[in-house]
Amino acid sequence: MGVRSNTITIAGSSPTIARQLARQSGASHGAALRWSARLLVAASWISGAIFATYIIAFFGGTALSGAGEQWNESLPDLYDGRALLPTAAIGAHFMAGGVLLLLGPVQLIGSVRRSVPALHRWLGRTYVFCAGVAGLGGLGFILGRGTIGGPLMDTGFGIYGALMVLCAAMAYARARAGSFDQHRAWAIRLFALTVGSWLYRMEYGAWFLLSGGVGIGPGFTGWFDAIMIFFFYVPNLIVAELFIRVCRQNRGRVIHFGAATVLLAASVFILFATWNFTVRSWGPRMISGVTEAWL
Numbered sequence: 296m297g298v299r300s301n302t303i304t305i306a307g308s309s310p311t312i313a314r315q316l317a318r319q320s321g322a323s324h325g326a327a328l329r330w331s332a333r334l335l336v337a338a339s340w341i342s343g344a345i346f347a348t349y350i351i352a353f354f355g356g357t358a359l360s361g362a363g364e365q366w367n368e369s370l371p372d373l374y375d376g377r378a379l380l381p382t383a384a385i386g387a388h389f390m391a392g393g394v395l396l397l398l399g400p401v402q403l404i405g406s407v408r409r410s411v412p413a414l415h416r417w418l419g420r421t422y423v424f425c426a427g428v429a430g431l432g433g434l435g436f437i438l439g440r441g442t443i444g445g446p447l448m449d450t451g452f453g454i455y456g457a458l459m460v461l462c463a464a465m466a467y468a469r470a471r472a473g474s475f476d477q478h479r480a481w482a483i484r485l486f487a488l489t490v491g492s493w494l495y496r497m498e499y500g501a502w503f504l505l506s507g508g509v510g511i512g513p514g515f516t517g518w519f520d521a522i523m524i525f526f527f528y529v530p531n532l533i534v535a536e537l538f539i540r541v542c543r544q545n546r547g548r549v550i551h552f553g554a555a556t557v558l559l560a561a562s563v564f565i566l567f568a569t570w571n572f573t574v575r576s577w578g579p580r581m582i583s584g585v586t587e588a589w590l
């Protein structure tokens with residue numbers, strides 16, 4: 296992407312945005328917003344990296360060892376050796392999704408963008424490519440086989456995939472055109488969408504812990520499942536839009552402290568849910584994927 300290091304900022308963790316905020320609205324609430332944004336990016340990266348390692352180790356490891364049918368332990372009918380196209384599409388989407396989760400936060404680090412702009416451009420191209428593969432691979436699977444939850448889930452996930460492809464294409468096109476402010480906004484939207492894939496698991500995990508699974512039906516047909524079909528990406532997009540606007544304008548002390556509190560609460564939730572998922576599911580499956588590939 297044609298990104299100039301001295302003009303572009305991608306996220307609130309960026310020192311550039313932090314400096315703007317501090318100048319515009321006084322140091323203390325600018326600093327609170329900056330540090331809470333940094334904490335959220337760090338929590339997201341740790342959690343996303345664990346989830347990505349699980350995906351690559353489990354789905355990649357079992358496929359390499361010829362035990363692809365083990366994918367169906369995660370969700371029924373993901374792997375079907377007789378339906379090569381949808382199986383290949385969802386497999387490519389797994390690997391691309393894993394890369395997205397690992398790369399996203401690196402793109403947000405302001406010092407990396409400024410000191411190694413070429414790295415930012417190459418990782419950006421890779422990120423856009425993987426977003427396209429994750430989105431189109433997921434859409435290919437929906438068209439070829441359909442989701443476990445039926446038409447409503449097909450619709451929700453279909454919109455999710457289409458939005459991911461759109462945001463990736465726009466982030467790339469705006470960077471190529473030199474419209475860096477718009478590139479930044481589309482990149483934030485794309486990041487908000489990609490984190491949705493693991494937030495989906497986090498939110499299910501948290502709901503299980505809180506409610507014991509009320510509203511979760513067989514084959515994702517409960518009322519909670521119906522809400523979740525959209526809830527894992529629509530709120531993220533709303534938060535992203537608010538964030539883009541707060542950073543563009545001087546909204547004052549209350550808005551900045553409010554935004555900082557929301558970001559802090561999100562970080563605590565992510566760290567708590569990640570711990571539970573890693574201990575109960577991702578950790579044991581990661582080990583089984585790696586041992587399958589090696590033994």
Ligand code: HEM
Binds near residue numbers: 389431442455
């Ligand atoms: C960062 C991006 C993504 C990651 C990391 C990711 C990861 C995964 C994983 C691990 C699964 C297996 C099920 C599980 O273990 O829970 C899965 C299933 C699936 N994903 Fe994604 N995904 C991403 C993006 C997308 C997108 C953009 C779409 C939209 C088209 C999508 C559509 C699907 C579908 C349709 C399934 C199968 C659901 C079913 O069998 O009913 N994913 N994804």
